[in-house]
Amino acid sequence: MQTPTRDFVAIDRPQRWDHPLDPDMLTRDLGWMLEQPPFLTMNRDVFPSHSTLEDVLRHDCRILRFEPGDMVIREGDYGGSAFLVLRGSVCAFLESLWRPRGKPNESGPQETWLDWLKGRFQTDRPQPPASFQDNRREANRSGNRVSISEKERPVPIQRIENQGGKNRIFLQDIHAVVEGFQSEPLGVGEIFGEMAAITRSQHRYTVVADRPTIILEIRWQGLRLMRRDKTFREYLDSRFRATSLQTHLRETPILRFLDDAAMEKVIAKTRIESLGEREWFSEYRDTQKLDVQTQIEREPIIAKEGQSVQDLILIRAGFARLSFEQGRGHQTVAYLGRGQVFGLPELAHQFRNRLGKSIPFQESLRALGFVDVLRIPSELVLTEILPKIRNSELPKPISHLRYDSGGLVVPDGPTTSTHGPSNLIEKSLAVLETSLVEFLVDERLINGKQTMLIDLDRCTGCDECVKACATTHQGTPRFVRNGPQYGPLLFAHACMHCADPVCMIGCPTGAIARDPDSGVISINPDTCIGCKTCAESCPYDNIVMIQSRDDQGRAAVDRKTQLPILQASKCDLCHELKSGPACQIACPHLALFRIDTSETSSLAEWLLKRASA
Amino acid sequence: MKNLPQNRFAPIADSLAGRIPSMTRIGKRLLPSLAVLVAWAVVRALRNRSAASLENEAFVTGYSLAAVCALLMLLGVRKRFSTFPFGRLAIWQQTHHYLGLLSVGAYALHANFITDGWLESILAISFWAIALSGLIGWYVNHTTPRLLRAAGRQILRQDIPVRMMEVADQAHAIAMSSAGNAETATLADHYRADLSHFFASRRNLWYRICPTGGRRRRLIASLENIARYLNTEGRIQLGEMSMLLQTKDDLDFQSAIQNRIRLWATAHTWFLGGFIVLAAAHILVVYQFADNW
Secondary structure (H helix, E strand, O other): OOEEOOOEEEEOOOOOOOOOOOOOOOHHHHHHHHOOOOHHHOOHHHOOOOOOHHHHHHHHEEEEEEOOOEEEEOOOOEOOEEEEEEEOOEEEEOOOOOOOOOOOOOOOOOOOHHHHHHHHHOOOOOOOOOOOOOOOOOOOOOOOOOOOOOOOOOOOOEEEEEEOOEEEEEEOOHHHHHHHOOEEEEOOOOEEOHHHHHHOOEOOOOEEEOOOEEEEEEEHHHHHHHOOOHHHHHHHHHHHHHHHHHHHHHHOHHHOOOOHHHHHHHHHHOEEEEEOOOOOHHHHHHHOOOOHHHHHHHOOEEEOOOOOOOEEEEEEEEEEEEEEEEOOEEEEEEEEOOOOEEOHHHHHHHHHOOOOOOOOOOOEEEEEEEEEEEEEEHHHHHHHHHHHOOHHHOOOOOOOOOEEOOEEOOOOOOOOOOOOOOHHHHHHHHHOOHHHHHHHHHOOHHHOOOEEEEEOOOOOOOOHHHHHHHHHOOOOOOOEOOOOEEOOEEEOEOOOOOOOOHHHOOOOOOOEEEOOOOOOEEEOOOOOOOOOHHHHHOOOOOOEEEEOEOOOOOEEEEOOOOOEOEEEEOOOOOOOOOOOOHHHHHOOOOOEEEEOOOOHHHHHHHHHHHHHO | OEOOOOOOOHHHHHHHHOOOHHHHHHHHHHHHHHHHHHHHHHHHHHHHHHHHOOOOHHHHHHHHHHHHHHHHHHHHHHHHOOOOOOOOHHHHHHHHHHHHHHHHHHHHHHHOOOOOOHHHHHHHHHHHHHHHHHHHHHHHHHHHHHHHHHOOOOOOHHHHHHHHHHHHHHHHHHHHHHHOOOOOHHHHHHHHHHHHHHHHOOOOHHHHHOOOOHHHHHHHHHHHHOHHHOOHHHHHHHHHHHHHHHHHHHHHHHHHHHHHHHHHHHHHHHHHHHHHHHHHHHHHHHHHOHHHO
16 A cells, blocks of 8 residues: 655554444344344434444444353543443442552553563563452452452452453453342443543443453544434433442442441431533643633532531532632642542531531632532531541641631631541642642643653753654654743653643544553554544644654655644653653653653652651 | 742751751762772772783773773763663763763772873873863853853753844844944944844854853943943943843853853763774784784
8 A cells, every 4th residue: 555755654544433443343243232222212413424423333333242241341541432331230349349549550560671681582482361369459448338348359360361362351250240249230221431431531330241241442532422322321320320329428438337228328428519621721721821820710519618618519420629728819728639528627627516696608619621620518428428537537636717607717727728638638738839739730730640840950951862762663752841940949841641631532433541550641653544533632732743664764745635644642651661761760860750740749749758757 | 031049949958857968978979989989999909910920010991991981981971862761861971970080090000100102192192181181061050050150041052043143133132222322323333333243243252162251241342331322221222232242152151051061071982982093003013023922
């Protein structure tokens, strides 16, 4: 197909659906799928002529067959597809089977030169089956929510078996595991995994086939097109809300002491609320040009300081700014992310005073981009939740109120942040100065799971990092040693492998995707059609368009127009190198790091280490 | 850019972590220094044993020096293989520094700092040049981050010429706007006489090797001197010109510092190349006349 010329090679411009999810899908299977619900009842007129329902099913779907015990999705893996049960049934576990997985790119130890040398002299040996036998469940998980005690519970063992050249991952003795853990059966016509696919996040639960099952995998791009059908869209939305509410509440640490009855009450009374746009990047680009105070005022408010505490607020997805009014502006004191709670100190204050006088919110909470929150009514918190929490786990009493029932209090001492029961957060905030927190929030660096941080007190600008990156990626570096700067900290323009990777939203081919295991977001050059959607979506300008090149380094041009063929390029954390990111390894001054800036504790820990080095 | 005091977190770190940072720092340097001392003592002992057995001790010290030099060169090789899992480059660089120290000790044992013969003299000069450039490199690497930070927000080397052009254009625009009014024209005259060259040209070689703030101070002082001839509008323009002058000087400074580190790396590599050729010639000559020993 390729016509080599002197310096470039002419090829056909890549198109959407050049690489279907299942290239071997039979027309017979396609016909059968169209006769199954919900596709049978879908309104085909809402699909445009260039991407009909048949096209979507043919290119963005594949039929998967599972035996009893086979794992369909595993908690902690990143999701990019939804799954629809066509035949049989599956079991979705409502609680964690294993302890939480590691952070991106921390799935295993990095390869040392000794390992590398060993690898050169060793022949390929079959790997022993992965087992989670040694993994212990979180010690503090609820012991009274299920009737079986911890000792009686079976330890789920994951096995890998090679069948016909394909690895089959299954849970040993599935029936015992189903009996030992809370689970929900899902039958024909039910969909799962869509939550992780829509929010570009990790699966919160494991799903296992409990009988011979046929499942249709629908990749995110196809799912987005199918949402054109109103009934299907409404079904997805209602399911998304119901499932996410239940899963999140069951995972929330402060609710772990609740028994089943109390938990059911909480689930029934909790409201889910979404603020901001899922595609928040375009609005962010516009508001970034405004001054900081105007930006803050434009952020959707979740809870306002001085107002009475009606609900306990749980962040389900996204990030929120915690701030209070200071003079004519707003001072940011922290940012809260998934799993964090707002309003607990105020409710605990009221609870400690034996349900006496209530105090209003001491700080405001504003949505940064898209945020999902759960609201648990305060009466329920005071009567059902707080009495079951140990005193030591309650937040410290508020020593200096900023607001009381009469309004703003004139401070007689230093006012401190009241939010969050976690000591870790308090310690982090002691280290991170307010202006640094404000900087991280304003630049939205709070989204980064692997933010490239350069310590300018060590960096000499020798560019060894850039050279190493270029060497690893066919001569084109995938980051720029420049970016937002806070004192000696330079947050370089390198992909941060975000908690909420908005770059993935619009990709029509699924070329930009997150690795389910490591969490690394990378671009598949074979399926990237150079549409620039990801580059334009990235709020941090960390994706650039470069000329596509073949294996011999020749630039690709369109056979018809002779115009260059572009492809998106970004940092892939050198996921193919076992030694870790080349830039980091190549820095001779130990100036370049990768930090999880989505959590204040990681940055605080790093700053402490830096100060004591 | 916001400022963060350098040791802002040190007291918190010490109290929270319960560590004694100075001990860690000493430990980090003490152990490799001891290793260098031990290695040097071993070479010296081998030389003494060789001398005691009436052998030519120069072979022992010479090969020891050659071995150390070969190890020193491994850093350059390592840099070219960034995709191989050979450990962090920082560790290699640290090892390189200590081996450099050892090489000086080994050289002292081999040549007693004094050499005769033209080839040996050139070889000695080449060795000292490379050792000195290494020492300068160590100093440059340690001082560059501080100097770059002092020059404000770090700008990529390749972006500096563009920024300089922008600054020069802005200065020219201010001068042109002041030229039309008799009460501000002094600024335009001063720009044409003293400043236009500063904005449009690169700094001299000496500045690029050892940048100082002397010229900037002189030019700012000269600007302040003409303030009395300007009206209010002219003084505002003078303030803007003064800011641009500082920006240009910062850019010159950043350019000089960033180029200096590259110049040093190139010089160190060239000295190394020359040394390898001369050392190879020296070994050949030694073996040519080895029978006489």
